[in-house]
Amino acid sequence: MSVTFKIKQAASTAIKELYQVDIAPSGVLVNATNPEFEGDYTVVLFAFIKQLKKSPEVLGNEIGGWLVQQHPSMFSSFNIIKGFLNLVIADAYWVNFLQEQHSNHKFGIKEHTGKKLMVEYSSPNTNKPLHLGHLRNNFLGWSVAEIYKTNGYDTVKTCIVNDRGVHICKSMIAWQMFGNGATPQSTNTKGDHFVGDYYVKFNDAYKLEVEQLIAAGKTKEEAEKQAPIMKATQQMLLDWEAGNPAVIELWKEMNSWVYSGFDVTYKTIGSDFDKTYYESNTYLLGKKIVAEGLTKGVFTQEEDNSVWIDLTNDGLDKKIVQRKDGTSVYITQDIGLAEQKFEEYGCDKSIYVIGDEQNYHMKVLKLICQKLQLPSADGIEHLSYGMVELPTGKMKSREGTVVDADDIVNEMITISKQRTEELGKVKDFSEDELKNLYTTIGLGALKFFLLRVDPKKKMIFNPEESIDFHGFTGPFVQYTYARIKSVLRKLEDVGSGNLEVDFNNHSLLKLEKDVIITLEQFPTVIEEAAQENDPSKIAIYVFNLAKTFNSFYVEHAIAKAENEEKKILRTSLATLTASVIKTAMHLLGIAVPERM
RNA sequence: GGUCUGGUAGCUCAGUUGGAUAGAGCAACAGCCUUCUAAGCUGUGGGUCAUUGGUUCGAAUCCAAUCCGGAUCACCA
Incomplete structure (x- = not known):
């Protein structure tokens, strides 16, 4: 259970105990404390002052006092600024968290829920090679499937090939x-x-x-x-x-x-x-559904035998679902395929990774399925993503401005080779190891770049400037991982102690605590990423974690810490950070190198 | 024209159901490698959150209007 949720619960209970007023934990707003004030998390009190008829100061003192008194192992102190109740979480709480999780390689990964997810992505045409837009689609689809897997879903990845x-x-x-x-x-x-x-x-x-x-x-x-x-x-x-x-x-x-x-x-x-579906096999689907829809009265047949659905009451248009010659149209095939997929796999949820130019189509698809009361209907979700554009505007094949997928991948690998050679840190690597490393870094940069942006928004790709290996990038995170692993390898050589040291009265330094607080948020971030079908949440988080760790790393020694206690604490801190980076990057489809 | 969607630093982007003085990265400038990997770290400058009005203790966030982009409104898929 996350810290913020525990705080919400505790605050809710406090209000119930102190004032006999019911406020659900979800109704309590908890934010990270503004850095200029003392505290880790802040309860925003404004929402309650009217209902409880108390001034923010009184309310804050009473709730804060109750929290510290009732949960001394969690809250060490509090202060009130205006309507903000700033809570200092006890160092022992953070240390305890670290002790419990530091060697848990599955931190953030949930148990199986028995729920099933289908993700349809990639969906290429067979008349031309893939381009940058397809890469965004592929990376998103793969990542979303993985994110759901981590949230306890069984996943089925499918592809519909437009082959005719x-x-x-x-x-x-x-x-x-x-x-x-x-x-x-x-x-x-x-x-x-x-x-x-x-x-x-x-x-x-x-x-x-x-x-x-x-x-x-x-x-x-x-x-x-x-x-x-x-x-x-x-x-x-x-x-x-x-x-x-x-x-x-x-x-x-x-x-x-x-x-x-x-x-x-x-x-x-x-x-x-x-599972791969081929449109040459599915393009005739849907006739049976049209017949059923007619008997149910969902569809109506015109004099020329064409079949329609009227969606004007739902704010949409009239749509044809079958031509007068009896053949299916695009939307009908999709309905048929949705049903076929459901019959074959029975997934609770079915995510379609498709560009935002098909928003209207997907809305119609779901609505028709619902009107037909198909079992697959409510699980349909459209992961709508924006186009990838160039600084000069849209990519146009006619003008030769399409960024080819194979080209850009190769270019990224070439650049990563150059950078690696310039730095000269892995001169002892074999040919194979080098090749793997270049691919890992090059693809890492590309995937991170395409996934770090909110999928719904269109994004601009600048071939000269966009691909960077510094800052908010894949290689930055990969580097942080490699550096941690390097330190841990050295610790193994000298033999590190275990965590049996008594940390009860251990006081954490600011930078140590910053890293632990960030680590603790990981499970929550994974949940949010799934809820919103948004891998960029993971990318932003893992970058933030790497950055926070790096700030800590340059300031405090791990292997050569001041004393044994600090050494053990920081080792476990580094171990968990590496593990979370690896898991998070995996969710983005990005591998992390042991050295780079 | 209808519907949907976007407009935040020079550039690329974050910004949770409304919360404290709007944040990162890049670029610019100034520093930090005899000490665990400098693909790193620290600092400085940079903003009328498109515009106007409204809602309230409080608005980048909600509402309305306007301006400027984009998508869509096929018996193509």
Whole structure:
């Protein structure tokens, strides 16, 4: 149980005992004490003065006095400034906390709750390679799943691959026209990039044809419709849907190239999935649900046989759920897939990691599922994230301003190699160890950078300046970890004592206490991160912890502490800090090196 | 136009259900390595929290209006 919650409880009890008034613990506001005043945590009294008809001073003295008297092991003293009751937590309390947790490698990790979470993330198209925006998606999805795992959930990570449709056919047509039988192997190109190149070639050829048609007197609209390459593409989609063997064969082959490319990228960045759904298998889903919805009266059928739902009473629009030819539309497929997922896994909650341009779609999806009273409905949550933009604006593939995922990952690894070599601290590492270290640091920097920002907000990526290895970054936290481990290794050599020293009357130094207070907040932060589907809470926390520890580290010696008692205390402090950093970074998908 | 969303230091971002003099990092400037890893630490400067009004003991936070961005409003996925 967290300190702040204990304070809330104690204050609630105090008010009940002193004034016979019921105030729930959650109704007590507890903040960290402002650094200029004495105290660790502060109870804000303003909310109670009206109800209890006492001045803040009297109230503070009575509650503060009661707390110190009733819980001497927790509160050592108090003071009142205006309506703020500042509480000093007893050093013995903090020391006790440290003694209990210092060797607990699972500090902050909760027991299994039996609840199940599904996270759908990544969801690539198979016509081009991944870019920076996909990385944000992948890192968020993986991290959120891990955060829930730590909160006691069983998790299922899924991916829906958008493997069919016009965009795929574009790459296929371009390959038929310009490929001359080339393959990723024959050109020594990564499969997803290989196919992506033909997607670009398609667009170039299409643009040219449209220009020629316009020059021949067509309107822009006519030209776009009549361009031969576009007509061929649409014909190919029809052939695909009709099951034309040659088209299906080509489609399978080109997709397999893309998957082999994706596999490499996923392996590097650490994305993995328990279940992959393919849209080519799910795009016909939902018909049964439409039929059920019609009998339930949730949907209505028009004269042309198309089926609709009217959401105007919910502040939304009318939505089509089935075309007049009886085929499903996007939203219907999603409803069908939601049901299929629920039937297969029965998760309590299902988080969709999807860009914020689909906010409306996701709102409609959940609402329709609720109206249909599908069991999956209430568990649907949209983890909506903002776009990654460049200083010059949005990334546009046409203008060549897309930051390719493989490129940026490689660049980060290269930079981390340079920095590491400049510093020259790991010259004794083997080739493999060095390679691992560069990857750990490079990916750490990239993941931390993309996860440290509130997912809901769009973010700006400046290739020159954004990637830094100092300050609020992954490598800063990794470095703090490596430095602690270095100290601990030295302590092992000389043999450190255990915690059997009597700390009852031990008084903590300011910087020691700062670290312990921060450590104690970790479990609460993990809970908040899950509640809000927000890994940035973890990133901000772990940076703050590393910073606080570093301030302590430069000021006070651990291995060469003033006396044995201090040495043991600080060793356990460092041990727990390292452990929390490791756990927290893991929640972000970031590894921590023993040395760097 | 309707709906949603954002505007905080030169730049990138924090800021819990309203709480004390609005915080970090980067950049700038000034310091700290014969002592546990300087990818570190300490300090300085830097703000009309878009604007205006309202709610109250108290507003960056809540409400209203205005200004400026972005997303969305497909029988595409």
